[in-house]
Amino acid sequence: MTDSTVISEEGVVTEVVGPARDTAPRGRTITAPRHGTTRLLVTGIGVVAPTGIGVEEHWQALLRGELAVRPIEGFDASQYGVTVAGQVRGFDAEQYIAPQLKVQTDRWSWMSLAAATLAAEDAGYIPPEEAYATSVFLAAGSGGNEFSQHEIQRLWSRGPRSVGAYQSIAWFYAASTGQVSIRDGYKGPSGVVVSEGAGGLDSIGWARRVARRGTPAVLVGGTEAGVTPYALLCQVTSGRLSTAPRPEDAYKPFDRRANGQAIGEGGAILLLEEADAAAGRGAQRIWGEVVGYAATHDAHHHEDPAPDAAQYTRAIRLALADADVAPGEVGMVVADGAGIPELDALEASAITAVFGERGVPVTAPSSWTGRLMAGGSALNVATALLAMRDGLVPPTGNVEEPVEEYGLDLVRETRQQELDVVVVLARGFGGFNSALVLRRHRPEVGA
Template identity: 50%
Template sequence: MSTATATATAAPVVTGIGVAAPNGLGTAAWWAAVLRGESGIRPVTRFDASSYPVKLAGEVPGFVDEDHVPSRLLQQTDRVTRLSLAAAKEALDDSGADPASMPPYAAGVVTANSYGGFEFGQRELQALWSKGGKYVSAYQSFAWFYAVNSGQISIRHGLRGASGVIVSEQAGGLDAVAHARRQIRKGARLVVSGGIDSAICPWGWAAHIAGGELSTCGDPARAYLPFDEEASGHVTGEGGAHLVLEDAEEARLRGARVYGTIAGHAATFDPAGPGAGSGGGTSRLGAAAELALADARVRPDEVDVVFADAAGSRTADRLEAEAIAALFGPGAVPVTAPKTMTGRLSAGGAALDLAAALLALRDQVIPPTTGTAAPAADCPVDLVSGAPRTGTRLRTALVLARGRGGFNSAVVVRAPGA
């Protein structure tokens, strides 16, 4: 029996993390900013947003395309793919794994994406309508596509195993990691997974605004206040995280540093219609959380921290808080939403929360929620706000996410040896 087959039922481990976030490019810079409570939400700079009702976003700072992407790929790729390539490389370098030394189909890629190459597509539409079809780039055929990030990462690093892409908006970052987990249980040795999104351009902005869930507040410190009495919507952003998942035994044999274990996952779906999804009046998020704990064989009293979806909508926040309170008890478990420092990053948001959960377990610190000083009376949660919380032993974290349209997802991560 092969090692992969023998360990197929073991939970995979995370050995690498790569981050591109509005408050830090690279894992170390982002995590340091998170623990400082430093926000990356600022006025939009990638285009002139002065005529739009929403003027704030979380933009990845200091990203020079040429530093991260080979010159031949610059004309073929959208910003979202360039961010993805940078995060994937950091994650693989961080893991110390060498996919080239593995059997040809032992390593793959499963990413999440919500928009594809929006900015690239906008440019080509402009060329089409202003100049004509012959001026549309041949690369438009794939640069816009949801799966392009998985494809480009696969090509760049020679990852020829089972791969794919998940499209479930904010929930996608968790769903992609869950799919990667299944591939490893089937025998894959390594899968790069997670999510990155970017649609900060006029066409993307029109789509964001049409969704009706963005805050129109112009104050970066007050625009996104999840669980707050004054919550008025969220701020959108770009970026996310990629993780390297490996078969636990293979990681042990090569002496890899392990951040934690992907111990459990579950997903549910809310009914269609008004009120479904992240801003809605119906939610089965609590069921996803309960099922994920059961999958991980973890009791509610064993969960040390919850990373909330934190929609920034009064109704959605209340529903999430009620779901958490129903599962754990009112105020019985620390809850945090470090995405208040980045905005909601669509498919990248939950993947970034997973990275934060793993680093919280490593460093024994709960990162803070910023902006919201105290939860509203109808949100009965112990919200970690203002400053990081230490002094509590952290072994198990629950990460929650809801995607536009009714997607709910939950992942349980555990510290090494937990």
């Protein structure tokens, strides 16, 4: 038996003892003091992804249905049994990073620094004189693999004097948070979330806590750069990667031919601002509002998925309750989309348990980019906000024969849809489940 404690954004602490067998929390529920509600608006988005650099490049590639999973470039991946991935092309780090900083950091931090720059530019955000008014709370999963691999190779081939001092920080899972904070002078409470694929959403959950404690602006999300020899080897051991040699066969969420995942790199960083602070500085664009969030844990096994979707279902229901949103108000669900039959079936059962069979349009945009770990759920939030802006549900890629028994209204071609409320879902290897509720901005509320 494993114990798990879950704290919802409503301030309810639930002790879950062992794997849950139904959708109700087990154990005892304790009502904790409630924090004051803080309205968090998304005012800036920065995207560095296999689908493009910049929000519009990414969005248009999705709408065109361009598969960004391709044969791996940069090294010979054939010996790993996995030969395709979503890689960021045309990325020139020196457009965003000073050369002296570039040599100190790994590719994943380059992407975070670039995405942070793009998010601030998109928001027209000039940091206030009060350095503690801006926080950085990013997610990470893979870390600085390429930098570390090169340094370890030097260690074993040339000895310890060949290893640079930056090895001690470039690999570290908090490196991107720290480097963004240092470069841009953001000195508010900062941190890093490590919950694998759920991390992008969980960073937003932490941002809400930071904002409630008085910090008006927080950078969230994250990027990854795990398409390297050492990182690929680590991921192959999970048994979840597709060995299909053709990109169109490799990552097929909710399809009868689903056979595993394709990995990817990149992600997104978003600027969240407390509503009054955004209004006070005259923010010109509001992408949407974060109105609900919840996270649970399966408390089952560190590698094997739980036998049911009880805790995943509960995360969705807690997030909707936190947002005071009924299932029927949701216009689209952005699914995690594992591309593994067992995990796809569990996710489908969670979605249909909450929304009913074919009760809401469902899309899995990561099918176009590959699974970017923490960067993927952050990118899915950016995608959801773009979908709300344009009233378009982007399609799920690579689905030729959807599993009808799942009961999903799986969107396979771009669909026009009024999107006032959107739910974004994410799961992390090891039993993490997260759900985020976004709403179209209503300036008349609390104005």
